[in-house]
Amino acid sequence: MNRPKTIAEKILSQKSGVDAYAGQIVEAEVDYVMVNDVTGPIAFREFEKLGMEAERDRIVLIPDHYVPNKDIASAEQAKEMRDFARRHDIRNYFEVGRTGVCHQLMIDEGFAAPGRLIIGADSHTCTYGGLGAFSTGVGSTEAAAAFATGRLWFKVPESIKVELHGAFRPHVGGKDLIIRIITDIGVDGATYKAFEFCGPGVANVPVADRLTIANMAIEAGGKAGIFPCDHLTVEHIKDTVKGDYQPVSADDGAEYCQVLRYDLSQLEPMVAFPHLPENGRLVKDADVVIDQAWLGSCTNGRIEDMRIAAAVIKGRQVHPGVRFLVVPASPRVFRQMLEEGLMQVFMDAGAYISGPTCGACLGGHMGILAKGERCVSSTNRNFIGRMGHKESEVYLAGPAVVAASAVAGRIVRPEDL
């Protein structure tokens, strides 16, 4: 007993009350269960079939994919969430004006915190691992089950240890690292597994970058991507976090199924070519003319991303052949952009700025691609037809490359401008 544990094993043990190790199946209590406007309706139907009382304080309802309502069908869908919140007296419902991309809102509103167990009916729920939570995406039915019971079953995952050394060079960040990792291990390289990040380089990775990295754990098939909680984490959430939280760290001697090592100082700007996130290449080797550049999403729509992009584009103009769309991920990010003068910078450059929405990231609205068009995007998926027509193309990159590419009209590094 009391064999050393990984962070995933520890959190799932604490939340299940069972001394659990990789491979075991446990039933654990979740701190929060979140659904969005797309995954919500199935969850609401399934939950109401049960006829049980809602675990209302654990439930978080965030409309983000098709709001502000794109059309009549999405208006009806958004209304379902609003009505469900009223019917079951769920306080944590966020109306348009206060809502944002669900994962950024979960952080801004203080639901995500170190040591918590959070599930969400959205695959990028793994984002909060950047703060040291165990968080993972589930289906609508599983979310409905947690609405009723506050619990869910989990297979305790094996963990891949990712040891980080050094520090990023200028214009290189979390997005470049995670594209590098996915390219190295493949889009199923971490299936059923958790990443656990460690090593002296972690202290050099800003929290916003950790969130980007954790966010894309799912793009390698991962169940979670977890960073240790340190003073940067505490600083990042201190003004917003709800309630107490208990940081969890790995034990010395915990067992890992695989170890990866990265020297951050050796990384260069990366871009993932269509149609899989594992198709990473060096930006300096890319020769791709673009029609659109898109900055936003749960991956890279934070204030830190906006600052990086603004610094690149300041005093420059968006290329005449390009639409540059800037979509802050939450009202908080939007407000900070206003206060810091970033809106002015982007508008002066000729960018289009919108309020928070998932929008075009999933081919929803606000920036859909026509046949044959190409977009460099700070999002997380470049699947066939992801942002529009089946013959359009999405190239994934970090905020510095997206902004530089908007200026150049083709995919380039900031230093190439």
Added chain:
Amino acid sequence: MDKIRGKVWRFGDHVDTDQIIPAERLVAENLGCMDRFIFEKVRPELAGAIGDGDIILAGKNFGCGSSREHAPRSLIQAGVSCIVAESFARIFFRNSLNVGLLLVECKVDAAEGDELEVDVSGGEVRNLSSHKTFQFPPYPEFIRDLVAKGGLMAKIKEEQR
């Protein structure tokens, strides 16, 4: 339900849920007719051609990407009886268990149009066209129990009684 026979529709590796049903179809009013939209961006002819009981045969990482439960539900609506793949993405796997779509993790050699027989309790897939057989291990006990009970919601209802 122990033995399933169906015609094979062949797919490759990393079939993502955006391919199975695109995001723009994910609105509540489509929940009853999602079969119309399956694979519409990659194999638009399939929605009308897949017959009741047909089997999807794929490579690695079937169902990767988004957590949309619409993906397994739309395949059930289209009449798909079973998906046989070398491996499945995690969320798709769990969603399928809960909505009653049978998944078999097995590497099978078959061509499009071949007739397969999946023997669930026997742990064997038989290609009735080529007469080759392929074995697969049973699910862990917890998952067998979940499936036997009819998925997660049925299990919760039973525990409420």
